[in-house]
Amino acid sequence: MAYSNKVLDHYNNPRNVGSLDKSDPNVGTGMVGAPECGDVMKLQIKVNGAGIIEDAKFKTFGCGSAIASSSLATEMLKGKTVDEALAIRNTELVSELSLPPVKIHCSVLAEDAIKAAIADYKKKTGAPAEAAAQVH
Amino acid sequence: MKLPVYLDNHATTPLDPRVLQAMLPYFTEKFGNAASRNHSFGWEAEEAVEKARKQIADLIGAHPKEIIFTSGATESNNLAIKGVFQMYAEKGNHIITAATEHKAVLDTCKHLEQEGARVTYLPLKGDGLIDLDMLREAITDKTILVSIMYANNEIGVVQPVAEIGRICKERGVLFHTDAVQAAGKIPVDVNRDGVHLLSLSGHKIYGPKGVGALYVRRKGPRVQVTAQMDGGGHERGMRSGTLNVPGIVGLGEACEIARLEMDQEMARAGELRDYLKNRFLTELDEVFINGSMEHRLPHNLNISFAYVEGESLLMGINDIAVSSGSACTSATLEPSYVLKALGLGDDLAHTSIRFGIGRFNTREEVEYSANRLIEVVKKLRELSPLYEMVKEGIDLSKVQWTAH
Numbered sequence A: 001m002a003y004s005n006k007v008l009d010h011y012n013n014p015r016n017v018g019s020l021d022k023s024d025p026n027v028g029t030g031m032v033g034a035p036e037c038g039d040v041m042k043l044q045i046k047v048n049g050a051g052i053i054e055d056a057k058f059k060t061f062g063c064g065s066a067i068a069s070s071s072l073a074t075e076m077l078k079g080k081t082v083d084e085a086l087a088i089r090n091t092e093l094v095s096e097l098s099l100p101p102v103k104i105h106c107s108v109l110a111e112d113a114i115k116a117a118i119a120d121y122k123k124k125t126g127a128p129a130e131a132a133a134q135v136h
Numbered sequence B: 001m002k003l004p005v006y007l008d009n010h011a012t013t014p015l016d017p018r019v020l021q022a023m024l025p026y027f028t029e030k031f032g033n034a035a036s037r038n039h040s041f042g043w044e045a046e047e048a049v050e051k052a053r054k055q056i057a058d059l060i061g062a063h064p065k066e067i068i069f070t071s072g073a074t075e076s077n078n079l080a081i082k083g084v085f086q087m088y089a090e091k092g093n094h095i096i097t098a099a100t101e102h103k104a105v106l107d108t109c110k111h112l113e114q115e116g117a118r119v120t121y122l123p124l125k126g127d128g129l130i131d132l133d134m135l136r137e138a139i140t141d142k143t144i145l146v147s148i149m150y151a152n153n154e155i156g157v158v159q160p161v162a163e164i165g166r167i168c169k170e171r172g173v174l175f176h177t178d179a180v181q182a183a184g185k186i187p188v189d190v191n192r193d194g195v196h197l198l199s200l201s202g203h204k205i206y207g208p209k210g211v212g213a214l215y216v217r218r219k220g221p222r223v224q225v226t227a228q229m230d231g232g233g234h235e236r237g238m239r240s241g242t243l244n245v246p247g248i249v250g251l252g253e254a255c256e257i258a259r260l261e262m263d264q265e266m267a268r269a270g271e272l273r274d275y276l277k278n279r280f281l282t283e284l285d286e287v288f289i290n291g292s293m294e295h296r297l298p299h300n301l302n303i304s305f306a307y308v309e310g311e312s313l314l315m316g317i318n319d320i321a322v323s324s325g326s327a328c329t330s331a332t333l334e335p336s337y338v339l340k341a342l343g344l345g346d347d348l349a350h351t352s353i354r355f356g357i358g359r360f361n362t363r364e365e366v367e368y369s370a371n372r373l374i375e376v377v378k379k380l381r382e383l384s385p386l387y388e389m390v391k392e393g394i395d396l397s398k399v400q401w402t403a404h
């Protein structure tokens, strides 16, 4: 299979690889996928006092497109508010990375990982949706 | 050293230059039809075909008259299985095969199920070998054929063919073996092994693509197969069609070279394979060999690099040609059915890589490949949430995954 240059770039130089402290109240962790399905993504966000995602990290077990999707997702997350982050759609990843149809599920998984990380963050901070909405 | 390095010799092999030399005259000046009985062009072609028949027969301990030329092992397998099913329909309709056979066998059997065949797909033991007791129990008075491959194309596991042959003989059942991966690589002998039908293919043994052979036993017992193509009645009526003379010459030459050089090649490939294996086992943790190491082709290694998905690994070693059992690399998006048949979880099947060392691989190439593999596995493990969790002492089987 031929990979797009963007996928190759993220695969060769993945951005924001690593882990944040799961127990930090400002960190939200999302883990999606399953080893049997051939992909697992862990995506973490760290939200500052102003409600802005100041850091994002990922680790992914999966094909090159899954790695690229999550790497790109962390790049997109940084600097966004939590609500803006919730608006990220997998189709943006698909077009940015020129993913072929068989790899669309990788982008779906990345979107799920973003949502899961935000949900975890909101759970930790208590009054979720409203608090996040007020930063606007 | 030239890149990329080719280590996928179970998929196909390069043509040996000596084979090419033998073939070349038969494209141009010696172009005759081997069935032309009344001029020298035909005689010349026929002579070349008969020489090849003997070269092939010698490789597997057969008589030249027992060799039927085909377009490859897919056709040989089809001809053997469908041909026996139709020829021996009066005797029964039951076929026994194994879950790890090549698709050319499995799908042929599936096809015959629609035509009234009953097929038993034997499960495999964890090491990839069939259970001989299960085979014995599966044979009924309706069984006409057992089709079990000599050596597997993914995991290189070599079946106890001689014992299967003995069981089939005792029970009066025909035994077909797909020997595509074994013939020319390890000693194969149709008499020692008690084989009635055997498939082989040119392009797996440094011969040309699109040519193969089916061995059909002539004595003790005399075996017949129903032709699958109608036409001029070539090949003792079992396979019509003008013979592919250059291809056949190439197949013959490839078999002769393989026979003469087998001992030294087995030793050399085995040594390189073991080098590769030992590098992985000593320099990486969490690697698992798939299939029996003891009953295995000397040039095969199939290994799972746990927590690193196969396709992403292949992407990182794009200057090395190998293949993966990962779903992402297959058309069906299913991980290897061979590995699953060994009871391997999908998670490990997704992380498997198959290496096939060939005649033209150098030590330098194998060393380079080991270095690259180890480097990329380490890099991808730094990216792997699974590897991180395992290192933190988390039992992955207890994790609640969000399957999708």
Ligand SMILES: Cc1ncc(COP(=O)(O)O)c(C=O)c1O
Binding pocket: B010, B011, B071, B072, B073, B074, B075, B102, B104, B149, B151, B152, B153, B178, B180, B181, B200, B201, B202, B203, B210, B211, B212
């Ligand atoms: C075990 C086995 N059987 C059959 C085949 C099919 O052979 P051919 O490519 O000659 O049709 C192959 C090769 O793909 C094989 O590995």
